[in-house]
Amino acid sequence: MPTPTYIPLATKTLTATATSVTFSSISQAYRDLVLVAIPISTAGYQTSDIQFNGDTATNYSEVRMFGDGSATGSSANSRNLIMGQAYVNSPSEVCNIMFSIFDYSATDKHKSVLVRGNAPSSLVITSANRWASTAAITSIRVFGSGSFAIGSTFTLYGINS
Amino acid sequence: MTLVSTIQVGAGGAATIEWTGIPQTGKDLLVVMSIAKDGSEGIHSVQFNNDTAYANYNYRMLRGNGSTVVSQAESATNMIYLGYGVPPSIFMSSAFYLPNYTVAINKSLSAEAVGEANATTAYATITAGSWTNTAAITSLKLLVGGTFLQYSSASLYTISTTGATGATVA
Numbered sequence: 001m002p003t004p005t006y007i008p009l010a011t012k013t014l015t016a017t018a019t020s021v022t023f024s025s026i027s028q029a030y031r032d033l034v035l036v037a038i039p040i041s042t043a044g045y046q047t048s049d050i051q052f053n054g055d056t057a058t059n060y061s062e063v064r065m066f067g068d069g070s071a072t073g074s075s076a077n078s079r080n081l082i083m084g085q086a087y088v089n090s091p092s093e094v095c096n097i098m099f100s101i102f103d104y105s106a107t108d109k110h111k112s113v114l115v116r117g118n119a120p121s122s123l124v125i126t127s128a129n130r131w132a133s134t135a136a137i138t139s140i141r142v143f144g145s146g147s148f149a150i151g152s153t154f155t156l157y158g159i160n161s
Numbered sequence: 162m163t164l165v166s167t168i169q170v171g172a173g174g175a176a177t178i179e180w181t182g183i184p185q186t187g188k189d190l191l192v193v194m195s196i197a198k199d200g201s202e203g204i205h206s207v208q209f210n211n212d213t214a215y216a217n218y219n220y221r222m223l224r225g226n227g228s229t230v231v232s233q234a235e236s237a238t239n240m241i242y243l244g245y246g247v248p249p250s251i252f253m254s255s256a257f258y259l260p261n262y263t264v265a266i267n268k269s270l271s272a273e274a275v276g277e278a279n280a281t282t283a284y285a286t287i288t289a290g291s292w293t294n295t296a297a298i299t300s301l302k303l304l305v306g307g308t309f310l311q312y313s314s315a316s317l318y319t320i321s322t323t324g325a326t327g328a329t330v331a
Contacts, residue, residue, distance in 0.1 A: 006162040008325035011188070027327035036189065036260050038269070067223030067232025094269040094291050096260050118271045118289030120219040121236070126287055153261060155188065156328055157320070 004160060006034065011155040017042055020143035021154045028105040028136060030158030035099040037142060040149040041088045047144045048084030048097050052111070052137050056080055064115075064127035084144070085117040085125045091149055095119035104137040111137060162191065165317040174199065174308040178315045181300040187319025189260040190298065195277075196305065196313040197252045202282075203306035205247050205255060206240040207290075209268070209298050215239045220290040226282060240304065241290035244274025247305060251278040252313075257290075262298040267291060 007030065012021055026033070039048045051060075058080045065074040066085070084097040100114040110132050117125040131137075142154055168178050183190075196205060208218075220241045221234040235242070244255045255274035262268065269291045276283035292298075303315060 004162070006191075006320045007327070008188075008320075008322040009327035010325050010330040011322040012330045021330060023328045023330050025329050029327070036258075038260055038266075040266075065223065065230075067221065067230075069221050069232055069234025072223060072230045072232045092267075094267040095289070096258075096269045096271060098258065098271055116271045116273075116287065118221075118269055120221050120269060120289045120291035122221070124221045124223050124232075124287055124289040126223075151266065153264075154330070155260070155322055155325075156330070158327055 007158040007160065009156045009158050011153070014148055014150050014152045017147045017149055019147050020141055022139060022141045023156050024139040026138050027158060031103065031161035032159040033101040033104045034157045034159060035101065035140060036155045037084060037097045038153040039088065039095065039144060040152045041091055041093065042147045042149045043091065046088050046146045049081040049143055050099060051081050051141045052131050053135055053139050055133065059132045060129060062127045062129045064125060066123055066125035068123050082113055082115065082129045083127070085115065085127065088119055093119065093121050101137065107134050107136055109134060162318050162320050163187070165319060167314060167316040169314040170309045170311055172311050174310050176308055178303040178309060179300065180317050183299050183301070184319055185263050185297060186321065188322045189258065189320040190262045191258050191318040191320060192256060192315060194255040194303070194315040195252050196247065196255065196315065197250055197310040198247045198305045199308045199310055200249055202246050202248060204242045205244055205303060205305045206242050208240050208302045208304065209292050210296060210300055212294060213239050217293045218290065220288055222286060222288045224284050224286040226284050241270065241292070243272045243288055244286045246276060246282070246284035248276050248278045248283070250310065251276065253277055265295045267293050267295060268298065
């Protein structure tokens with residue numbers, strides 16, 4: 001029998017506006033994690049970013065490339081978060097961000113994360129990220145530049161090895 | 162993750178690859194493709210629920226061919242372009258993920274595609290797409306601007322959150 005994959009660990013659909021959503025006590029039984037975010041903006045510019053295990057220091061680095069429908073670009077950055085980079089500017093704009101987090105439970109390596117940000121009205125982006133910590137990931141905080149509106153959805157899946 | 166079905170194109174080819182009656186028991190959709198087309202190089206795309214209106218789809222694409230990078234976009238178009246430059250008679254790998262396909266919100270997807278040709282022209286593409294419709298997705302149709310060749314295949318999966326356990330969320 002094939003090994004099951006995309007095992008749902010937790011999901012949350014907001015019934016009130018919120019500035020963040022946090023997944024905690026993450027099972028260490030899987031190989032990788034996939035976090036799927038569908039943020040809805042309350043008003044104005046809204047991003048979706050993540051931090052691991054409460055780490056707010058500048059321990060995250062990225063290389064990204066993007067296209068906005070005419071311009072393209074690439075850059076490398078060090079930050080105190082991993083950017084979701086699929087910003088929406090109004091409640092009517094749809095977007096999704098997928099964070100693929102590899103070997104999240106390993107304690108012998110830094111963590112790598114592949115991000116795909118999809119905002120069809122504004123930007124398509126992908127980035128490769130590193131969290132400079134050998135700690136196993138036990139919590140993920142999702143937050144942004146503003147508040148997430150009612151109906152925003154965040155789902156965490158475990159990927160079996 | 163549950164396989165709904167795999168469709169493989171038979172002799173003679175096919176103009177479209179389509180699923181209808183998609184189960185509404187999942188949360189997200191995943192479509193994985195290995196496709197080739199006849200004729201000249203083209204774009205493969207998707208439509209939902211037989212919606213062919215030139216107002217309901219948007220996409221934003223980034224593609225590279227080994228020397229040049231280009232970004233293109235269309236708003237109010239009649240399909241979402243998933244990948245660029247399907248080589249004639251050479252297979253291309255492509256996939257898209259569409260979350261919340263049964264929820265009453267406008268739909269967005271994340272797509273990637275790469276040509277499998279070791280050729281002078283091959284493309285790698287990422288695409289953000291949306292369907293401006295709050296209806297649940299019950300059918301989807303893949304198109305290629307021509308004919309899918311024999312042995313082209315596509316698999317549709319549903320991903321569920323039923324029984325989610327293994328983390329807490331607040």
